[in-house]
Each structure stands twice: as C-alpha cells, then as structure tokens.
Amino acid sequence: MSTVSTPTQIAPTPGYHPSRIDGLREQHGRLAWLLVLTGLVVLAAGCFLSWSYDPEILGNLSISFNPGSLQLFMLTAAVLALVYALAYRGPLRGLGVWIDSAKALMVLGIGALGFMAITLAVVAVTSSGLINIDPGGWVSLVGSLVLAVGGSLLERRPTKDTLHAQLPAWVEIGTIVVLMAMLLFGAAYALGQTDGNIFGLFLVFVVAVAWSLFAAGFFTWLGIVAQRHRRVLMLGAFAVAFLFPFTQNGSDANMSIATQVLIFAATALGLNIVVGLAGLLDLGYIAFLGAGAYTAATLSTSAFATIGWKPPFLVVVLLGAIVAATLGLIIGTPTLRVSGDYLAIVTLAFGEIFRLSMSNLDGNNGPDLTHGPNGIPAIPDLQIGSFNFGDEHTILGFSLGRFANYYFVLLVLALVIITVFSRLNNSRIGRGWVAIREDEKAAEAMGVNVFGLKLFAFASGAFLAGMAGTVKAHQDVSVTPDQYVFLESAFLLAAVVLGGMGTVAGVFIGATILKLLPEKLRFISDYRLLIFGVLLVLMMRVRPEGIIASQRRQLEFHEEDEALAERIEEVHLEEEAQT
Amino acid sequence: MLFLQQLINGLTSGSLYALIAVGYTVVYGIVQLINFAHGEVFMIGAFGSLAVWTIFFQGQTSILILIPMLLGAVAASVGVAVLMERFAYRPLRHAPRLAPLITAIGVSVSLQEIVRLFYPGAKSPLPYPQIDYVSGTALQLGDITLRRSAIFTVGALVVSAVFLWWFINRTKLGRGMQAVSQDPDTARLMGINVDRVIVVAFALGALLAGIAGVAQGLQTNSISQIMGFTAGLKAFTAAVLGGIGNVAGAVVGGLVLGVAESLATQFIPGAFGGTPWKDVWAFVLLIVVLVFRPQGLLGARVVDRA
Numbered sequence: 001m002s003t004v005s006t007p008t009q010i011a012p013t014p015g016y017h018p019s020r021i022d023g024l025r026e027q028h029g030r031l032a033w034l035l036v037l038t039g040l041v042v043l044a045a046g047c048f049l050s051w052s053y054d055p056e057i058l059g060n061l062s063i064s065f066n067p068g069s070l071q072l073f074m075l076t077a078a079v080l081a082l083v084y085a086l087a088y089r090g091p092l093r094g095l096g097v098w099i100d101s102a103k104a105l106m107v108l109g110i111g112a113l114g115f116m117a118i119t120l121a122v123v124a125v126t127s128s129g130l131i132n133i134d135p136g137g138w139v140s141l142v143g144s145l146v147l148a149v150g151g152s153l154l155e156r157r158p159t160k161d162t163l164h165a166q167l168p169a170w171v172e173i174g175t176i177v178v179l180m181a182m183l184l185f186g187a188a189y190a191l192g193q194t195d196g197n198i199f200g201l202f203l204v205f206v207v208a209v210a211w212s213l214f215a216a217g218f219f220t221w222l223g224i225v226a227q228r229h230r231r232v233l234m235l236g237a238f239a240v241a242f243l244f245p246f247t248q249n250g251s252d253a254n255m256s257i258a259t260q261v262l263i264f265a266a267t268a269l270g271l272n273i274v275v276g277l278a279g280l281l282d283l284g285y286i287a288f289l290g291a292g293a294y295t296a297a298t299l300s301t302s303a304f305a306t307i308g309w310k311p312p313f314l315v316v317v318l319l320g321a322i323v324a325a326t327l328g329l330i331i332g333t334p335t336l337r338v339s340g341d342y343l344a345i346v347t348l349a350f351g352e353i354f355r356l357s358m359s360n361l362d363g364n365n366g367p368d369l370t371h372g373p374n375g376i377p378a379i380p381d382l383q384i385g386s387f388n389f390g391d392e393h394t395i396l397g398f399s400l401g402r403f404a405n406y407y408f409v410l411l412v413l414a415l416v417i418i419t420v421f422s423r424l425n426n427s428r429i430g431r432g433w434v435a436i437r438e439d440e441k442a443a444e445a446m447g448v449n450v451f452g453l454k455l456f457a458f459a460s461g462a463f464l465a466g467m468a469g470t471v472k473a474h475q476d477v478s479v480t481p482d483q484y485v486f487l488e489s490a491f492l493l494a495a496v497v498l499g500g501m502g503t504v505a506g507v508f509i510g511a512t513i514l515k516l517l518p519e520k521l522r523f524i525s526d527y528r529l530l531i532f533g534v535l536l537v538l539m540m541r542v543r544p545e546g547i548i549a550s551q552r553r554q555l556e557f558h559e560e561d562e563a564l565a566e567r568i569e570e571v572h573l574e575e576e577a578q579t
Numbered sequence: 580m581l582f583l584q585q586l587i588n589g590l591t592s593g594s595l596y597a598l599i600a601v602g603y604t605v606v607y608g609i610v611q612l613i614n615f616a617h618g619e620v621f622m623i624g625a626f627g628s629l630a631v632w633t634i635f636f637q638g639q640t641s642i643l644i645l646i647p648m649l650l651g652a653v654a655a656s657v658g659v660a661v662l663m664e665r666f667a668y669r670p671l672r673h674a675p676r677l678a679p680l681i682t683a684i685g686v687s688v689s690l691q692e693i694v695r696l697f698y699p700g701a702k703s704p705l706p707y708p709q710i711d712y713v714s715g716t717a718l719q720l721g722d723i724t725l726r727r728s729a730i731f732t733v734g735a736l737v738v739s740a741v742f743l744w745w746f747i748n749r750t751k752l753g754r755g756m757q758a759v760s761q762d763p764d765t766a767r768l769m770g771i772n773v774d775r776v777i778v779v780a781f782a783l784g785a786l787l788a789g790i791a792g793v794a795q796g797l798q799t800n801s802i803s804q805i806m807g808f809t810a811g812l813k814a815f816t817a818a819v820l821g822g823i824g825n826v827a828g829a830v831v832g833g834l835v836l837g838v839a840e841s842l843a844t845q846f847i848p849g850a851f852g853g854t855p856w857k858d859v860w861a862f863v864l865l866i867v868v869l870v871f872r873p874q875g876l877l878g879a880r881v882v883d884r885a
Contacts, residue, residue, distance in 0.1 A: 275677075279677075281677060281680060283684075331866075334866065334869075334870040335866065335869060335870065337870075337873075338869050338870075338873055341611075341613050341676065341680065342819070342869055342873065344613070344680060345613065345812075345815055345819070345865070346865065346866055346869055348812065349812065349816070349862035349865050349866060350862070350866070352812065352858065352859075352862055353859050353862050353863065356855070356856075356858055356859050357859060359855075360855045360856060360859070365851070365853055365855045365856060486808070487688070490684050490688065493681065493684070494681075494684075497681055526696065527692075527696065529688055529691075529692045530688075530689055530692035530693065530696060532685075532688060533684075533685045533686065533687070533688035533689030533690075533691075533692060534685065534689050535685070536681055536682065536684060536685025536688070537667050537682050537685040537686060537689065539685075540671060540674070540678045540679075540681055540682040540685070541670055541671070541682075544674060544675075544677075544678045
C-alpha cells in the first residue's frame with residue numbers, strides 16, 4: 001500500500017478522543033516500541049518450547065522445537081506483530097503511513113493474551129492442575145502480555161485514507177486470491193477439527209487476527225479493492241466454494257453442515273433483499289421457505305405426497321418459487337401500506353398462520369394436504385437423468401457423498417440468488433429501494449413507485465426463498481410444520497443483521513456463524529439460544545450495521561459520522577468518473 | 580345458550596389479552612416502540628408467583644396466599660421490565676427503528692432461555708398451584724359453566740382498569756405520561772422528566788402483565804417458558820385492534836378479540852371452525868383490522884413521526 005499516491009490530506013482517526021493514556025503514550029513512546037519487539041520475540045520463543053506436559057491435550061503441544069498447531073497460530077501472530085512493529089518504526093515505514101499499526105498491535109496483543117490464557121486454562125482444567133503447564137506456555141503468556149502492554153502504550157498516529165492508495169492491479173488481485181485460498185484452507189482446517197477446544201481456540205485466533213487487520217484499516221482498503229475487482233472476487237469466492245467438497249475426502253459429516261449453511265445463507269440472502277435493501281422488516285420469512293418445501297414435498301414421489309401430479313424437478317423448483325411469491329403478494333398487497341412496525345407484526349402473524357395451517361390441514365380439520373403435525377416423510381432423493389443425488393459419486397478420484405451432491409445444487413442456487421441480489425441492488429429498482437428505506441415520503445414525492453417497489457421486494461424475496469425450500473425438502477427427506485417456527489425467522493433475520501444488512505458477504509458470514517458454531521461447539525449447545533439472544537442485543541448496541549455493512553447502511557446507523565459521509569460521497573464520485 | 584357460553588369463554592380469554600395488551604399500548608404510545616419482549620414479561624410474572632409459592636407456601640392452598648403470589652409476580656415482571664428498558668432500549672432511543680425491534684427479539688429469546696435454563700425444573704411445563712376459591716370445580720349456572728379462574732381474571736381486569744383510569748387521569752405521573760405521548764419535546768420543556776415517565780410506562784405495563792401471569796397460571800394449571808410468545812402476539816393484536824396508544828382501546832380490543840376468537844371456534848361451519856383454527860382466525864382478524872382500519876376500533880393515539 002506504499003507506492004505512488006495522489007496528494008493526500010492526513011486526517012485524525014475518526015472516533016479518536018484524547019485521554020489519560022495519551023500522556024503515558026507520549027512519555028514512553030520509544031520504550032513501548034521496544035516492549036512490543038520484546039513481547040513478540042518472547043511469544044515466538046515460547047512457541048518452540050513445550051506448553052503442556054500431557055501430549056493428549058489440544059493436539060500435541062508437549063514436544064520442544066516442534067511446534068504443534070496451536071503454537072503455529074501464535075507464531076503466525078508473532079510474525080504479523082513483527083510486520084506491524086516494523087511498519088510503525090523501521091524498514092516498513094512506507095506501509096506504516098497507511099495503517100494504524102499502533103492500534104493493530106494493541107488488538108493483536110490483547111487477542112494473543114486471550115488465546116494464551118484460554119489455552120493454559122484448558123490445559124490446567126483438562127489435566128487437573130496448573131502443574132501440567134510446561135514453561136513454554138508461561139513464556140508465551142508473558143510474551144503476549146508484554147506485547148499487549150507495549151501495543152497499548154504506542155503513540156497513535158494519524159493515517160492516510162486508504163482510498164487514495166494506488167497499487168498495481170496485480171497486487172490487488174493477488175491479495176484477493178491469497179485471501180480466498182486462506183479462506184478455503186482455513187475452512188477445511190476448522191471443519192476438520194473434532195476437538196471443540198481446538199476449534200474454539202482457532203476461532204479466537206482468527207478473530208484476533210481479523211480484528212487487528214480491521215484496526216489497521218486493512219479491511220477498509222480491502223472493501224475498496226473488492227469493489228474495484230468485483231468480478232475477480234466473485235469468481236474467487238465461487239472457486240473456493242466449489243473446491244471445498246474436494247477437501248473433505250468423501251466425508252459427509254462436514255458436508256451436511258455445509259449444505260445447511262448454504263440453504264440458510266441462500267434464504268437469508270432472499271431476506272436481505274426485503275430487509276437489507278428495501279428496509280421492510282419481515283418476521284415471517286420462514287413461511288416462504290416452508291411454502292417452497294411443502295410444494296416440493298406434495299409434488300414429490302414420496303408415498304405420503306398428497307398430490308398425484310409428479311412433474312420434473314425443475315418445474316417443481318419454479319412452482320415452489322411461484323407459490324411462495326404468490327403468498328408474498330397475497331400478504332404484501334394489503335399490508336405494505338402500513339408502517340414498518342406494523343408490517344413486522346403482520347408478517348409475524350402471517351408466519352404463524354402458515355405454520356398453524358400446515359399443522360391443521362390433516363384431513364380432520366380441513367382437507368388432507370400436509371398430514372398435519374407429522375408432515376410428509378420419506379421424500380426421495382433428487383434424480384436428474386441417471387444421476388441420483390442419494391448415491392456416492394467419484395469424480396477425478398475424489399468421492400463425493402450425498403450431501404456433497406446437494407451442496408453443488410445449492411451452490412448453483414446461491415449463485416442465482418447472488419446474481420439476482422446484486423443485479424437488483426445496482427439497478428434503478430435498487431436505488432428506488434434505498435430511497436424508500438431512507439425516507440419513504442420524500443421518495444414518493446420524487447416519483448418513486450413506493451408501493452410497487454415494496455411489493456416487488458416482498459415477492460422477489462419470497463420467490464427466492466421458495467426456490468431454496470424445494471431443494472431443502474429433498475435434502476431433509478421430510479417436511480414438518482415445526483421446522484418453520486418463528487424462531488427460524490428470527491435466526492434468518494439475525495444472520496442478516498449480524499453479518500451486515502445489504503451485503504452478500506455479510507450474510508454468508510452471519511449464516512456461517514449461526515449454523516456452524518452450534519454444530520462444532522457442542523458444549524455450548526444448551527446455551528445456544530441464550531447466547532444468540534444476548535448477541536442480538538449487544539450487536540444492536542455496539543455495531544448495529546453488522547459485521548460487514550454496506551457503507552451507506554453504516555451511515556444510516558451513524559448519522560453524525562461526518563467522515564463516513566464524506567467518504568461515501570468520494571467513492572460515489574469516483575464511481576461516476578469511471579462510468 | 581351456546582352463544583352465551585362462548586361469550587363467557589371469550590370474555591375470559593379476552594380479559595387476559597386485555598391485561599397484557601395495556602403494556603404494549605402504554606409503551607407504544609410513549610416511545611413508539613413495539614416492546615416485543617412484553618409477552619416474556621408476562622411469562623416472568625407467572626414464574627415469579629410460582630417461585631413465591633414454592634419457596635414460602637409449598638403445599639398450601641389458602642386464598643390469602645394469592646396476595647403474596649400476586650406481589651411476587653408483579654415484583655418479578657416490573658423488575659425485568661425496568662431492567663430491560665434501562666439496559667436494552669434506552670441506549671437505542673434515537674437509533675433507527677429496526678434496531679430496537681431486533682433488540683426486542685433478542686431480549687425475548689434471552690428471557691425465555693434464562694427461565695428455561697436457570698429456573699429449577701423449567702425445561703418442561705411446571706404445574707401451577709391450586710388455590711382455594713379461585714381454582715377447582717367450575718360453577719354451574721343452569722346450562723352455563725363458569726370457571727372460578729375466569730371470575731378471577733375478569734375481576735382482575737376490572738380492578739386494573741379502574742386503577743389505570745385513576746392513575747392516568749388523576750395522578751401527576753399519569754398526566755405526565757399523557758403529555759409525553761402527545762409531544763415529548765414540549766413535555767420536556769414543561770419540566771416533565773421524560774426518562775422517568777418512560778420507565779413508569781414500562782413498569783405500569785409490567786404490573787398488569789404480572790397479574791395476567793397469575794391469572795393464566797390459575798386458568799391452565801401449568802406454566803412454561805414459551806407461554807409468553809403466543810399470548811404476547813395475541814395481546815399485541817388486541818392492542819392494535821383497539822387502537823394502539825389508546826389504553827381504553829387495549830381493554831376493548833382484548834375483549835373483542837377474545838369474544839371473536841371463541842365465537843369463530845363455535846360458529847364457523849365446516850372443517851375450518853374448531854379449536855385448531857382459533858389462533859389462525861385471531862391473526863386473520865389482526866391483518867384485516869390493519870388493512871381496513873389501521874387506527875383500530877377506538878382510534879390510535881400516536882403522532883406519526885416517521
């Protein structure tokens with residue numbers, strides 16, 4: 001990020017308030033930098049020593065000069081810290097102009113400290129006693145502590161806006177490719193962990209590194225780069241997703257989780273059109289997924305299917321989507337005239353009506369369409385031509401199981417939904433939605449067809465969810481009403497909110513967090529919902545725009561942030577200059 | 580006769596809805612927030628009264644116990660509501676409307692889970708104690724069956740309604756509430772402590788929800804952590820039906836909803852009548868009202884500040 005640059009103005013970091021720690025920082029600036037260096041060296045040195053007496057705990061951490069996986073994490077952190085430190089003062093000064101290395105070091109130090117503390121705690125608890133922690137563990141703990149203290153004491157410097165960083169295109173594309181590769185291997189590694197503790201610690205490590213990169217301003221730059229090379233990013237992400245099943249050696253356990261994540265993410269993306277783009281809060285969205293699933297189930301060749309007609313699957317997908325979209329229109333036409341809060345409750349009531357109807361239509365109360373609470377079981381696997389989705393297939397020596405087959409179908413589906421989403425977002429319709437979201441009355445006065453666009457958002461969201469539902473019915477084998485309770489709608493909404501309203505990447509991250517963590521962290525499974533609820537509350541207080549927010553959306557939640565407003569203006573102007 | 584019987588059943592469940600609906604309407608009238616977690620406040624009230632009974636009066640059935648049980652219910656629900664306002668909603672008072680609504684969902688899920696995980700034995704529905712005179716064999720008046728808990732519920736609503744009327748129209752705080760709901764900025768200029776009024780609104784709603792919690796326990800003889808969800812949704816329907824922001828409307832809306840529901844169960848012919856469809860008709864009513872008369876039966880008292 002260092003080379004040629006247009007004339008830039010140096011602005012103080014936003015959200016920066018002088019405090020007592022600044023005095024300390026001024027006095028001990030040089031000392032702090034030395035502390036950082038010492039800390040990271042000690043941290044790295046500790047990684048080459050044994051951490052635990054017992055080789056059975058957390059992989060094998062007991063052999064000196066042969067770092068185990070957890071020790072490699074900390075070595076990586078130390079290397080990253082070294083880069084920051086040298087950017088702060090030393091040969092990488094050119095990089096240091098752009099990134100807030102002081103803050104990044106502080107965050108990384110605190111993250112490493114947390115990581116070490118948890119690791120040592122796990123060792124002590126699982127092997128009954130602090131005695132089983134070997135010196136290396138203590139050395140690294142002290143190292144991370146020193147690093148954290150040093151990082152906190154470093155004097156903060158103003159940085160240049162990375163918007164003006166100009167790098168050769170191949171560097172930018174290269175960064176994207178490397179990141180994508182890391183994503184693939186990180187995901188494969190994380191899913192390969194059967195030990196909940198190692199998985200959890202890996203997450204701590206990832207969060208610490210990501211947070212420090214965020215503090216350094218790396219992600220802001222990445223966001224700009226990603227916008228510049230949108231195609232490369234899309235292709236890269238798709239390649240990663242496509243290659244993922246081949247890293248699993250035919251094991252279906254992780255693929256089962258992955259398909260669940262994909263269905264969830266695809267549905268959440270549809271919801272993101274409604275909530276994130278058009279700003280309509282839908283609390284009964286799961287009903288549309290259910291409509292698709294029930295359509296597929298009743299038209300399937302299951303012995304319990306209630307409709308005699310058995311069209312091919314592609315027709316079923318379309319029919320499911322159309323049924324869902326029609327429901328969307330039926331519920332939307334009368335209710336979209338009411339204001340936001342009312343709409344939320346009406347959609348919630350609609351979701352309940354759907355669930356109750358599905359569980360009532362059992363022949364005793366109304367026609368027998370759904371077999372009531374028992375649902376429609378034994379839905380056969382998909383069969384397209386001679387390709388049966390239930391069987392294991394071998395492609396190029398890689399064996400792909402049942403879930404891997406569905407994974408590819410869902411991937412295509414997700415791709416369709418992403419395309420629809422981003423096309424809509426960047427169109428006249430998308431701009432209309434933004435206008436409605438920000439000020440409905442002003443939009444109407446400007447000639448935006450408010451009612452039509454809202455209805456369209458509602459129907460298209462429902463359409464996409466219906467498509468996802470048809471695949472879900474076959475993948476889950478059975479369809480029952482209790483899969484479509486309100487809590488599921490809340491989860492979908494949480495994925496959108498957590499990840500970031502109005503962005504594709506955010507929704508995928510949100511969906512992954514919400515589906516993957518409970519699967520892997522079995523020991524928290526009973527507290528899953530509680531954590532979920534608390535997370536929602538905290539998220540709304542700390543970062544209401546989500547992990548990866550679209551910048552415009554971010555501004556809506558932080559109206560007083562002048563710097564952000566200027567920035568969006570600038571990006572906007574740049575985009576206009578290009579076209 | 581059948582009609583009269585269903586009318587009584589409807590008034591009973593309607594009274595319950597009305598007691599809860601007041602909480603939605605009072606809070607909405609003042610801060611324009613759908614306190615989605617209000618159903619959980621009602622649920623906490625029921626558990627509060629059960630806790631008092633289990634700790635102090637285990638095995639007893641005297642009617643006098645009802646008083647400490649009511650106090651326990653009210654203390655629990657008011658406490659939760661005030662904490663909720665302070666730590667979840669107040670920081671978001673000037674945030675976009677989506678934020679408090681999502682927070683409310685989070686609070687709602689958290690409260691349910693806290694009860695399920697930490698209240699002893701709450702992982703399955705808990706039996707609610709039998710109290711002399713208010714539970715037990717139903718009274719027979721000719722062909723009509725009148726359950727004792729129904730009398731308690733309707734009575735509780737009458738007393739609460741009188742108290743509400745007195746509080747809102749005759750006390751300084753109540754008039755302050757009216758002022759804030761009409762125009763918070765002017766009210767502040769007139770020296771009304773708006774923060775305090777908002778807390779009082781939450782507490783007032785919770786007070787009635789706590790009483791409703793006891794009534795529900797007596798009616799169904801068992802309580803569980805999920806009882807707040809449907810009840811809350813129904814009560815919100817009632818609040819909208821009567822005109823949100825309008826306290827008298829909430830009471831009327833609750834009664835109308837209850838009666839409409841039980842009449843639908845009895846008199847809608849064919850397969851779509853019957854108890855399984857009761858909730859469906861209630862929610863259909865909500866949608867119909869919002870479409871044709873969004874201001875509700877008695878008219879909403881909310882200034883549109885969008």
